[in-house]
Amino acid sequence: MPIEVLMPALSPTMERGNLAKWLKKEGDTVKSGDVIAEIETDKATMEVEAVDEGTLGRILVPEGTIDVAVNTPIAMILSAGEDAASLKSARPTVRTPQTAPTVAARADESHPPAALRVAVPDEPDLPAGVEMVTMTVREALRDAMAEEMRRDPNVFVMGEEVAEYQGAYKVTQGLLQEFGARRVIDTPITEQGFAGVGIGAAMAGLKPVVEFMTFNFAMQAMDQIINSAAKTRYMSGGQMTTSVVFRGPNGPAARVAAQHSQDFTAWYSHIPGLKVIAPYTAADAKGLLKSAIRDSNPVIFIENEILYGQSFPVPKLDDFLVPIGKAKIVRSGNDVTLVAWSVGMTYALKAADELAKDNISAEVIDLRTLRPMDVNTILESVKKTGRIVTIEEGWRQSGVGAEIAAQVVEHAFDWLDAPVLRVTGKDVPMPYAANLEKLTMPSVADVVAAAKAVCYR
Amino acid sequence: MDSPYRVLGPDGRAIGALPTFAKDVDELTKLYRAMVLTRTFDTKAIALQRTGRLGTYASSLGQEAVSVGVAAAMQLSDVLLPSFREHGAQLWRGVTLEELLLYWGGDERGNAFTGPREDFPNCVPVGSHAPHAVGVALAFRLRNEARAAVCIFGDGATSKGDVAEALNLAGVWKAPVVFVVNNNRWAISIPVAKQTAAPTLAQKAFAAGIPGSQVDGNDVIAVRATLERALERARAGAGPSMIEALTYRLSDHTTADDASRYRSDEDVSKHWAEEPILRLRSYLFALRAWDKEREEALLLSCGQDVERAAAAYLDSELQPAAAMFEHTYAELPTDLVEQQTGAVSYLRGL
Numbered sequence: 001m002p003i004e005v006l007m008p009a010l011s012p013t014m015e016r017g018n019l020a021k022w023l024k025k026e027g028d029t030v031k032s033g034d035v036i037a038e039i040e041t042d043k044a045t046m047e048v049e050a051v052d053e054g055t056l057g058r059i060l061v062p063e064g065t066i067d068v069a070v071n072t073p074i075a076m077i078l079s080a081g082e083d084a085a086s087l088k089s090a091r092p093t094v095r096t097p098q099t100a101p102t103v104a105a106r107a108d109e110s111h112p113p114a115a116l117r118v119a120v121p122d123e124p125d126l127p128a129g130v131e132m133v134t135m136t137v138r139e140a141l142r143d144a145m146a147e148e149m150r151r152d153p154n155v156f157v158m159g160e161e162v163a164e165y166q167g168a169y170k171v172t173q174g175l176l177q178e179f180g181a182r183r184v185i186d187t188p189i190t191e192q193g194f195a196g197v198g199i200g201a202a203m204a205g206l207k208p209v210v211e212f213m214t215f216n217f218a219m220q221a222m223d224q225i226i227n228s229a230a231k232t233r234y235m236s237g238g239q240m241t242t243s244v245v246f247r248g249p250n251g252p253a254a255r256v257a258a259q260h261s262q263d264f265t266a267w268y269s270h271i272p273g274l275k276v277i278a279p280y281t282a283a284d285a286k287g288l289l290k291s292a293i294r295d296s297n298p299v300i301f302i303e304n305e306i307l308y309g310q311s312f313p314v315p316k317l318d319d320f321l322v323p324i325g326k327a328k329i330v331r332s333g334n335d336v337t338l339v340a341w342s343v344g345m346t347y348a349l350k351a352a353d354e355l356a357k358d359n360i361s362a363e364v365i366d367l368r369t370l371r372p373m374d375v376n377t378i379l380e381s382v383k384k385t386g387r388i389v390t391i392e393e394g395w396r397q398s399g400v401g402a403e404i405a406a407q408v409v410e411h412a413f414d415w416l417d418a419p420v421l422r423v424t425g426k427d428v429p430m431p432y433a434a435n436l437e438k439l440t441m442p443s444v445a446d447v448v449a450a451a452k453a454v455c456y457r
Numbered sequence: 458m459d460s461p462y463r464v465l466g467p468d469g470r471a472i473g474a475l476p477t478f479a480k481d482v483d484e485l486t487k488l489y490r491a492m493v494l495t496r497t498f499d500t501k502a503i504a505l506q507r508t509g510r511l512g513t514y515a516s517s518l519g520q521e522a523v524s525v526g527v528a529a530a531m532q533l534s535d536v537l538l539p540s541f542r543e544h545g546a547q548l549w550r551g552v553t554l555e556e557l558l559l560y561w562g563g564d565e566r567g568n569a570f571t572g573p574r575e576d577f578p579n580c581v582p583v584g585s586h587a588p589h590a591v592g593v594a595l596a597f598r599l600r601n602e603a604r605a606a607v608c609i610f611g612d613g614a615t616s617k618g619d620v621a622e623a624l625n626l627a628g629v630w631k632a633p634v635v636f637v638v639n640n641n642r643w644a645i646s647i648p649v650a651k652q653t654a655a656p657t658l659a660q661k662a663f664a665a666g667i668p669g670s671q672v673d674g675n676d677v678i679a680v681r682a683t684l685e686r687a688l689e690r691a692r693a694g695a696g697p698s699m700i701e702a703l704t705y706r707l708s709d710h711t712t713a714d715d716a717s718r719y720r721s722d723e724d725v726s727k728h729w730a731e732e733p734i735l736r737l738r739s740y741l742f743a744l745r746a747w748d749k750e751r752e753e754a755l756l757l758s759c760g761q762d763v764e765r766a767a768a769a770y771l772d773s774e775l776q777p778a779a780a781m782f783e784h785t786y787a788e789l790p791t792d793l794v795e796q797q798t799g800a801v802s803y804l805r806g807l
Contacts, residue, residue, distance in 0.1 A: 156599065182599060183599070187626070188625060188629060190626060192588065192618055192622050193622025193625065193626050194622075194626065196588020196589050196591070196592065197588050197589075197623075198592060199592060200538075200586075200589030200593045200606075201595050201596045202592070203577065203589065203593065204575070204592065204593040204596035205596060205600075206592075206599065208592075223582065223585055227582050227585060228585055232578070233784050233785070234565070234785050235565055235578055236577075236784075237565040237566045237567070237569030238569055238783065239568060239569040239574065240577070240578070241787065273786065275786075295787075296787035297786050325790065371790075372790035372791060372792055372793075373792070
């Protein structure tokens with residue numbers, strides 16, 4: 001029976017890639033290990049090897065095809081004695097190319113049709129009838145940096161792989177080409193060092209955007225971020241200004257295990273002197289990153305790998321800014337308040353849909369900024385609904401949800417009709433095993449269950 | 458490595474060729490006055506601390522030539538990133554005696570300098586300002602400014618990762634920065650031999666591809682001359698360097714330390730014979746550029762300056778409660794406004 005060759009995945013979060021080149025043509029004999037094609041992704045070029053001996057029976061995806069979904073059959077290999085006629089009865093290869101079912105599955109499960117619902121953000125300052133452009137969070141972040149770099153020569157970008165490689169997650173794509181190596185600076189592997197360089201440059205009047213390849217590596221730079229960035233304005237009696245943005249992906253990714261898959265949002269939100277932003281939509285990513293770059297304080301700008309490739313409408317404006325410190329009611333409701341931010345919003349919005357089927361009307365708040373926190377928007381919502389569930393992928397103890405719960409209990413206790421519930425990641429290091437990893441993470445079902453519990457349904 | 462660069466021997470006799478500035482007696486007396494003022498300040502600061510009127514203080518006794526020599530080599534447009542024992546450098550750069558006392562008295566208004574606004578406040582965490590210096594240098598480079606950053610840290614800091622990372626980055630980027638190791642031989646109770654197996658600290662620059670050299674840190678002429686060369690090189694775009702200035706901490710680590718518990722008086726007294734102020738004074742006396750009358754007049758005027766600053770410091774009003782929230786952010790966020798209002802009204806109710 002002919003064997004299908006599937007589009008392979010290079011990384012756990014890769015969903016699509018380009019079929020750059022076929023190195024064999026139909027009718028060629030191939031043996032196991034032969035390189036038959038080249039695949040390009042946003043990260044690298046990889047070779048596709050034949051898995052069995054036989055003849056390349058048919059090429060299903062011609063070279064030059066872009067955005068081929070992972071696991072799409074790209075060719076058929078015929079075993080000895082088979083002919084093209086048998087192609088109809090193809091079976092998948094036994095050695096399925098390595099894919100990342102959990103990520104893909106998780107992203108799909110909770111992938112927001114919400115993207116459409118959030119369509120036009122309720123920013124009060126958005127002009128009526130403004131054109132909306134669909135773009136990914138990744139593109140929105142890049143555009144935000146590019147716009148600010150064009151506007152202010154003091155803005156520059158620094159980090160590992162940000163220049164030549166265009167960003168480990170391709171967020172800085174095109175910046176080197178437009179702004180040159182003086183303003184788009186590749187660093188050695190030296191998080192403490194380049195975080196400190198960013199802080200020093202900020203104190204000398206520049207506006208650095210420092211990319212951490214992921215916030216896992218920012219732990220090396222914690223002393224710099226907390227003891228220098230957050231405190232020097234204070235400790236210098238106001239003499240020094242540290243206008244620096246630390247940005248990069250944070251939170252569980254997929255199949256990268258305990259040391260590379262974790263959410264540090266609560267850590268940063270604990271620190272006076274820092275502003276902490278965690279957007280969900282591309283519009284907020286763009287508008288808030290632009291605001292962060294202009295802000296005179298050190299800003300921790302928390303992105304999410306799972307969200308990078310998701311598309312949202314973004315207002316087409318010359319200078320679209322979203323204010324730091326303002327939450328957004330993304331969906332109105334009367335029965336229960338769901339508070340989330342960043343990728344947590346995917347759970348919240350999906351759960352709100354599920355709850356609606358059971359006639360539970362959920363109000364969904366996208367917090368967007370963790371510090372300073374827009375507590376008032378939460379309190380006003382709770383005063384209306386009497387019930388609240390917080391959602392985050394981070395650990396439960398001392399998480400952001402704990403702070404929200406405390407604020408609600410302090411300031412809206414008399415309005416509460418049920419205890420505050422938190423949906424969080426489990427308090428364990430992230431397991432590598434796919435089945436356990438999935439169990440560790442919060443799910444839409446968890447949010448639905450928590451919302452029903454506080455509604456006593 | 459060559460032996461440490463030195464112009465004056467411990468007895469104050471010139472043993473090497475004089476750099477140009479050192480042929481000008483006025484330049485030398487300026488350096489001398491600055492070192493004496495630093496020591497007078499030091500004595501007063503310790504006295505204030507011992508009588509409960511100043512916080513924990515780090516003495517620079519015996520290390521004045523490093524501080525003053527480095528600052529004297531700098532241009533005002535360069536930027537100083539000091540660690541916490543460089544009072545002499547800060548004073549030379551224009552930080553006032555009163556600001557220093559305010560700072561060491563626990564009042565952060567003392568760090569908002571009226572003078573060198575771009576200079577950094579003291580780095581207390583040890584070495585964490587080394588990457589900042591590279592950042593400052595990067596800013597100079599991006600703005601095409603012929604300026605340099607000067608980062609001073611102690612021998613202990615050279616064991617730290619942030620210093621190693623800063624050296625490496627400065628080397629890769631040829632950043633206009635000069636690192637100065639103020640090697641006073643002690644990190645609290647840890648002597649340099651327990652800090653590193655490297656025979657010198659200057660050689661730690663070599664691994665980063667940076668020139669490193671040693672200088673006699675008790676010879677203010679040698680320190681200034683070495684720094685001038687390094688700074689010219691940096692400003693000209695030829696890259697960073699690291700200079701290890703060999704001196705000795707004649708005092709305790711800070712007023713919270715009692716060094717007699719871990720080192721003997723005999724060890725310390727040997728080093729008194731090499732201290733920097735006596736050395737330059739001997740040289741100036743031999744040149745007949747200095748005498749007893751001028752010495753007495755200088756001590757009197759330094760004493761008066763320091764007393765005036767101490768009186769102003771002791772007279773300064775304590776910060777109001779609201780001040781603890783100021784400068785946390787460029788603009789106070791709502792939640793902090795609430796805490797500030799709460800703190801103020803609480804105190805009013807007492």
